Amino acid sequence: MQIAVPKEIKNHEYRVALTPTGARELVGRGHTVTVQAGAGEGAGFSDAAYEAAGARLEADVARVWEGAELILKVKEPQAEEVARLTAGQTLFTxxxxxxxxxxxxxxxxxxxxxxxxxxxxxxxxGLPLLAPMSTVAGRMAIQAGAHSLEKAQGGAGVLLPGVPGVAPARVAVIGGGVVGENAARMALGLGAEVTVLDKSIPRLETLDDRYQGRMKTVFSTADAIDEAVRECDLIVGAVLIPGAAAPKLITREMLAEMKPGSVLVDVAIDQGGCFETSRATTHTDPTYIVDGVVHYCVANMPGAVARTSTQALTNATLPFVIALADKGWQQALADDPHFLPGLNVHDGRVTYQAVADAFGLESVDPASLVK
Ligand SMILES: NC(=O)C1=CN([C@@H]2O[C@H](COP(=O)(O)OP(=O)(O)OC[C@H]3O[C@@H](n4cnc5c(N)ncnc54)[C@H](O)[C@@H]3O)[C@@H](O)[C@H]2O)C=CC1
Ligand SMILES: CC(=O)C(=O)O
Ligand SMILES: [Mg+2]
Known part of the structure; x- marks a missing residue:
């Protein structure tokens, strides 16, 4: 199969969808891998390393996309990438x-x-190809939040751990999944007072057990979120309803209840964000202030730690990439009921129910396309 790996073009996105190690696996199975020149540089993988792995280097982006049967990316395609995509190609990202x-x-x-x-x-x-980047983003959320709490960033001037004689900051994490647990764990490690809110009691039980009561676990209700809004210095948005737009859990009105200079880090921004006032930002200009509350809403947080993130992401994606390359998308999805829900769009039709619901579109059952 002809496999292409374009260089990512989203703002400060330095990850790459395939490492030289991955390229070697694919080439060894008889596939042709074309990597855009410089695609791996930001993650520390040189063109020479891809060449040594048997990949072809191509400087012309148009030629990387043309003729590819399978295109491997990290981030959602940007407008100029959508324009390059054609019928018959498979995009995995x-x-x-x-x-x-x-x-x-x-x-x-x-x-x-x-x-x-x-x-x-x-x-x-679980969501095995989201989890590694959720781990990264959850851990980064506390770094970003701590920085945003500094006065120069518009924050209240609060140090997460406090100091002897001064109480630590209060951190609430809404959504105790992979992002949420990793954020909570980092905040605990820094000495903050941490509360995790989730709708899933089994998930709260797991966290309570794992952290032996060192973080508070609270069932997520409107009242519980109101309380977090009034009391916390930093709130991390980490909810997910798979594939669907994130529910808006903190409204603009509620910002008035927050302490001036408090911080919202909306990790769920890639699914539209879980705060009403969230809008996607970039690593170049990651924060903005609404009603005195600092918002950090970067939709590709792991791109900033591209070396770690690329290795973690490609460890998880490679088996699926190999299945797509060896068998073609129909057989690969037909053979694996957990791969099948990955299909979101095929031949002009949406194949994921929550995406269709978000825009009032018809959806087609992916199982009907792969038999
Ligand atoms: N901004 C970025 O760079 C990145 C963003 N993400 C995003 O972070 C979000 C979270 O991802 P994961 O932690 O992997 O998902 P997950 O599925 O592991 O966890 C989500 C949790 O939210 C909980 N939840 C759902 N509705 C809730 C509510 N109303 N109140 C409280 N909890 C609720 C669920 O029970 C679940 O435990 C996703 O939107 C994901 O795409 C992930 C990686 C990078
Ligand atoms: C999950 C995601 O959107 C990211 O890693 O950028
Ligand atoms: Mg994202």
Whole structure:
């Protein structure tokens, strides 16, 4: 199969979808891998390393895309990438379609087969291709939040751990999944007072057990969120309803209840964000202030630690990439019921129910396309 790896073009996105190690695996199985020159540089993988692994280097981006049967990316395609995508090609990447109608319609118009990392499932009920980046983003959320609490960033001038004689900051994490647990763990490690809110009692039980009561666990209700809003210095948004737009859990009105200079870090921004006042920002200009509350809403947080993130992401994606390359998308998805929900768009039609629901579109059952 002809496999292409373009250089990522989203703001400060330095990850790459395939490492030289991955390229070697694919080439060894008889596939042709074309990597855009410089694609791995930001993650510390040189063109020479890809060449040594048997990949072809191509400087011309148009030629990277043309003729590819399988395109491997990290971030959702940007407008100029959607324009390059054609019917018959398979795209494998993060898509987050429920957050972006124009992208959804662009992919439908391309006629391509678009498989999302973030909706592939596993036997334990997890999202194995989202989890590694959620781990990174959860850990980064506290670094970002701590920095945003500094006066120069518009924050209240609060140090997360406090000092002897001065109480630590209060941190609430809404959503205690992979992002939430990792954020809470970092905040605990820094000495903050941490509360995790989740709708899932089994998840709260796990966290309570794992951290032996060192973080407070609270069932997520409107009242519990009101309390967090009034009391906390830093709130991390980490909820997810797989594939769907994030619910808005903190409204603009509620910001008035927050302490001046408090901080919202909306990690769920890639699914549209879980605070009403969230809008996606970039690593170049990551924060803005609404009603005295600092908002950090970067949709590709792991891109900033591209070396760690690329290795973690490609460890998880490679087996799926190999299946796509060896068998083609139809057989690969037919053979694996956890790979099948990755299919979001095929031949002009949406194949993921929550994405179709977000925009009032019809959805097609992916199982009907792979038999
Ligand atoms: N901004 C970025 O760079 C990145 C963003 N993400 C995003 O972070 C979000 C969270 O991802 P994961 O932690 O992997 O998901 P997850 O599925 O592991 O956890 C989500 C948790 O939210 C809980 N939840 C759902 N509705 C809730 C509510 N109303 N109140 C409280 N909890 C609720 C669920 O029970 C679940 O435990 C996703 O949108 C993901 O795409 C992930 C990586 C990078
Ligand atoms: C999950 C995601 O959107 C990211 O890693 O950028
Ligand atoms: Mg994202």
């Amino acid at each position: 993060y898509l987050h379609l429920a957050a972006e109608e124009s992208l959804t319609r662009g992919l439908m118009e391309s006629g391509a087969t678009c498989i999302a990392y973030e909706t592939i499932t596993d036997r334990q009920g």
